[in-house]
Amino acid sequence: MMNFANRxxxxxxxxxxxxFRQIQVNDAPTxxxxxxNRQRYLNFSSNDYLGLAAHPLVIKAYQQGAAxxxxxxxxxxxxxxxxxxxxxxxxxxxxxxxxxAAILLNSGFAANQLALKTLLGKGDLVVQDKLNHxxxxxxxxxxxxxxxxxxxxxxxxxxxxxxxxxxxxxxxVTEGIFSMDGDAAPIAPxxxxxxxxxxxxxxxxxxxxxxxGVQGRGSCAVAQxxxxxxxxxxxxxxxxxxAMLSGSxxxxxxxxxxxxxxxxxxxxPAAQACAVSAAIKLVRTTDLxxxxxxxxxxxxTLMQQTSWRLLPSDSAIQPLWVGQASTALALSSSxxxxxFWVSAIRPPTVPAGQARLRITxxxxxxxxxxxxxxxxxxxxxxxxxxxxxxxx
Ligand SMILES: *Cc1c(COP(=O)(O)O)cnc(C)c1O
Numbered sequence: 191m192m193n194f195a196n197r198x199x200x201x202x203x204x205x206x207x208x209x210f211r212q213i214q215v216n217d218a219p220t221x222x223x224x225x226x227n228r229q230r231y232l233n234f235s236s237n238d239y240l241g242l243a244a245h246p247l248v249i250k251a252y253q254q255g256a257a258x259x260x261x262x263x264x265x266x267x268x269x270x271x272x273x274x275x276x277x278x279x280x281x282x283x284x285x286x287x288x289x290x291a292a293i294l295l296n297s298g299f300a301a302n303q304l305a306l307k308t309l310l311g312k313g314d315l316v317v318q319d320k321l322n323h324x325x326x327x328x329x330x331x332x333x334x335x336x337x338x339x340x341x342x343x344x345x346x347x348x349x350x351x352x353x354x355x356x357x358x359x360x361x362x363v364t365e366g367i368f369s370m371d372g373d374a375a376p377i378a379p380x381x382x383x384x385x386x387x388x389x390x391x392x393x394x395x396x397x398x399x400x401x402x403g404v405q406g407r408g409s410c411a412v413a414q415x416x417x418x419x420x421x422x423x424x425x426x427x428x429x430x431x432x433a434m435l436s437g438s439x440x441x442x443x444x445x446x447x448x449x450x451x452x453x454x455x456x457x458x459p460a461a462q463a464c465a466v467s468a469a470i471k472l473v474r475t476t477d478l479x480x481x482x483x484x485x486x487x488x489x490x491t492l493m494q495q496t497s498w499r500l501l502p503s504d505s506a507i508q509p510l511w512v513g514q515a516s517t518a519l520a521l522s523s524s525x526x527x528x529x530f531w532v533s534a535i536r537p538p539t540v541p542a543g544q545a546r547l548r549i550t551x552x553x554x555x556x557x558x559x560x561x562x563x564x565x566x567x568x569x570x571x572x573x574x575x576x577x578x579x580x581x582x
Pocket of ligand 1: 296297298299300302323325365369394396397423424425431432433
């Protein structure tokens, strides 16, 4: 019998259920186009919401950072890998987001692992939104704490769970903007419940930072609250990569001393920190966030004249409801024939029967790009009418 035959059987099952995934090589620079097998598409699946990944000033900062500091950091941050650009970036983040302290990680995935694994132990309670990102769900399950989920965006469901628990260490975790649905969490009511129930609040604002609120300060700024712990990634609206955790000075000392994803991982290249710094400057000083908002409004308005249903979202993430995984794949491939790259999101990323197209809009799209996408979707509406049936 082959080793791990049970695992490979799982893979075969994915293939049989239209759930198999394959990497597609993109030959275009990050931005409004996607190039695959010598075909060019308009890219409506990118998280580079402001078009900063290929912005000349961000590229220049990366190049200059590499010239000054080398292309790699040469070590973990507590050994020799923490260079001046890292310190400058942290200072800039704390000023921008009005946070006491922050640490840098190589990815949001690692940051979420670190936060939950360092804080939570036996007898503790973590309660998170049912639709939280896999990195948060997995992190919670890998601790000895009691891990619960509350109904999506329903503060009452959260309150009930906290009321039932006698745990003294309580952590509540929500996203700012949900990655597959695009809707915003009711952060202010959640924060109020946390205060009543003596729980800490952690917000993962991977999709809110850089795009929401004054100067792109994110979902917590919009809700006018300060979470005990804020995680944000640099690989989405900021267009680069890496992540931060921020909170009190003591909490960051705890993470710096006990957070294994921080201690035992090579620091991000200083050049990358330079690029993130340049991206933040652009978020704060240009009208890129406003351009994105205009594109979102245009898209939503035009889509109202079609028979498609969008999930309720004001963010750059505009999910188009489909239902069946195989239908989502077929629609995605029809759009490809029209020159649009829009990924189908299927289980297990979303629950069974809730497959969708995750359309993402960016400030790099032109008004005409949006108009053309909606036209193509209109053309396909009659063909896919049946599939779109049964929602709501
Ligand atoms: C993308 C994402 C992450 C992971 O961040 P990376 O930097 O890509 O590892 C974590 N949480 C949410 C909500 C995300 O969307």
